[in-house]
Amino acid sequence: MPTEVDIYVNSRKAASVIVVRDRAPGEIEILMMRRAERPGDFRSGAVVFPGGVLDARDREAHGHCLGWDDASASERLGLSEGGLDYWVAAARECFEEVGLLFLDPLSPSALEQAQGSWRKSMQSGEAGIADLCAALEAKIDLRHWAYFAHWLTPMGRNKRFDTRFFVTVAPPGQEAVADRGEAVELMWVTPAEALDRSAEYKLLPVTRRNLQDLAQFKSAQSVLDHARALQEVPMVLPRLATSAKGERIVHPSEYAWAEIGRLDPHGTGQAWCEITAGRVVRLSPRVMRITAPNPGVMTGPGTNAYLVGDPTLSRWTVIDPGPADPAHVQALIDAAPGSIEQILVTHTHVDHSPGAVALSQATGAPVLGRRAAHAQGQDPTFQPSQELQGGERFTLGPSTHLQVVHTPGHASNHLCYLLEEEKTLFCGDHVMQGSTVVINPPDGDMRVYLASLNELLGMELDWLAPGHGFLVA
Incomplete structure (x- = not known):
């Protein structure tokens, strides 16, 4: 029988935000970014949602948040404490990578100031988002954010992430701008367009599945309403397996998933999914x-x-x-x-x-x-x-x-x-x-x-x- 394993081993805490807006009546579009090419990184060149790993300084911003405190944010994420770190990290990464800033109040001059020297200082680690909030006398506005999904990178990957996904509506009056470091290209696309461009877009399994889930919604508000109504957001742990065509990632909804976990608890990818x-x-x-x-x-x-x-x-x-x-x-x-x-x-x-x-x-x-x-x-x-x-x-x-x-x-x-x-x-x-x-x-x-x-x-x-x-x- 398989031995008990720590499914979170070698994983880093991460957060991502799915920014949506209405394109036309009955149609939504989503902000996506193409990641920079990096040798040895399975996410290299992938088209993803903005996001990244949590930073130790994200916790300093707890007192600068609207809509959630750490107790309520942690309860929503099923954690004893530290849940607000994920929300803050998603907001910070969104600003650093694509330039969208979820602060209130936020005047045009304050936005211009933030997108200038502050963005670079935060990317370099010289400043945290709490410093930005203090300087602009503003708070991170999470009142229109909702918890959407929770994915854990398969066992066996060199880089593993324990990622919480949030959804929010694009802030009015702002234009997304790629940082040219993490994000080399931005695109506003409908879920169907992103899925149809699989030959052009490198989509990770987690991204593809989230896009499939988002394709059912007809308005940005309906996405938020759905996420807020979720009683529980289950953690999704895909598994590496072998198929006739080589390595394949198996989703928990597939018939082979449970057996793969029993035969290969450490994720070597040697168990067959066929x-x-x-x-x-x-x-x-x-x-x-x-x-x-x-x-x-x-x-x-x-x-x-x-x-x-x-x-x-x-x-x-x-x-x-x-x-x-x-x-x-x-x-x-x-x-x-x-x-x-x-x-x-x-x-x-x-x-x-x-x-x-x-x-x-x-x-x-x-x-x-x-x-x-x-x-x-x-x-x-x-x-x-x-x-x-x-x-x-x-x-x-x-x-x-x-x-x-x-x-x-x-x-x-x-x-x-x-x-x-x-x-x-x-x-x-x-x-x-x-x-x-x-x-x-x-x-x-x-x-x-x-x-x-x-x-x-x-x-x-x-x-x-x-x-x-x-x-x-």
Whole structure:
């Protein structure tokens, strides 16, 4: 099982502000900037929102803020203290990079003075935004700001940022001007325009996702109203993974995300975000997964077969041998680092059990499962050596035990197998990833299925190992 890791390790606190304004009725545009090119920086040349890391001097400006104090700002961000630092940093970075200044009061002459010597002094670190506020006798106006998103750079990146994103409306009477240091180019674009220009704009995953979220809004005020109404802003931690095309960043909304975190908690990027037939995936010292080459509308990426065994022994149990595909059966035999001692079947639909005959003949392992009440749509070759009723318990070794759970509904003979030590339920087609379970009478029964689902609620589970797809947390 994965060890506990500090997901914030080597991350720097950062803040960014999404400045929006109305372009036309029903259309908003957003201020974006192109970052300077820097060797070895994955953000080099990216088109982003203004922002940067927190500065120790940002805290000095707490007394110069309108709309939020540290207690309320921290509560909004889910922090015990120091939350206002993020709001101040976003306002400061916006001024330093693109020249927009959120101060009140702010006369034209004061703005001109700030954009001259003060901007350069703040960029060099000679002065902080609190110094600017004191000199201009003004306060940072956060009354029209709202907390929008929270992203953490994937584990494994050399540069990691714990970034809070805010939204605000562009200050009237001001023109954004790039500093030519951090920001080499500015653009006002609609979210759709930015997304459509992917060949021209280098968009980081966090930027792309925020643009997609912003594309639904028709006015600047509606963006603010939405952000203010959010009860909770969840932290988003993408993960690095391997795909057929190379490294890929996986968002928490993707099916592979939870499994990647289990297999690769430190973010080396070695876990796969795609299921490929025949690939042996070591899910834990006790569990391996091999997927059959039978992808389709009903089977997704293919039917999963699992090898389960005690780490101290060389005896393995197969759960769901899959279709009667010779190459797949041989792949199961080759993957087992020892002998296959028994074959368990969740149910007898033709994508899950027909491989049992050939696998049993090749290994001498008995087949255990349950016959269906109706023959329609079932595997006609299924002849269990032992009929399971539910409630049985198998000892696979000193630290590995499987419980049998009868879960009718999808099929009358459907069984799940609970790996006690890992709180993992091999659930066949009882719970599907990303699709609705098919209940096909006469063998399928919706009322019975719902009752079976309800019984699972009383079980202490950490993981589901489905018949199709990735592990589900």
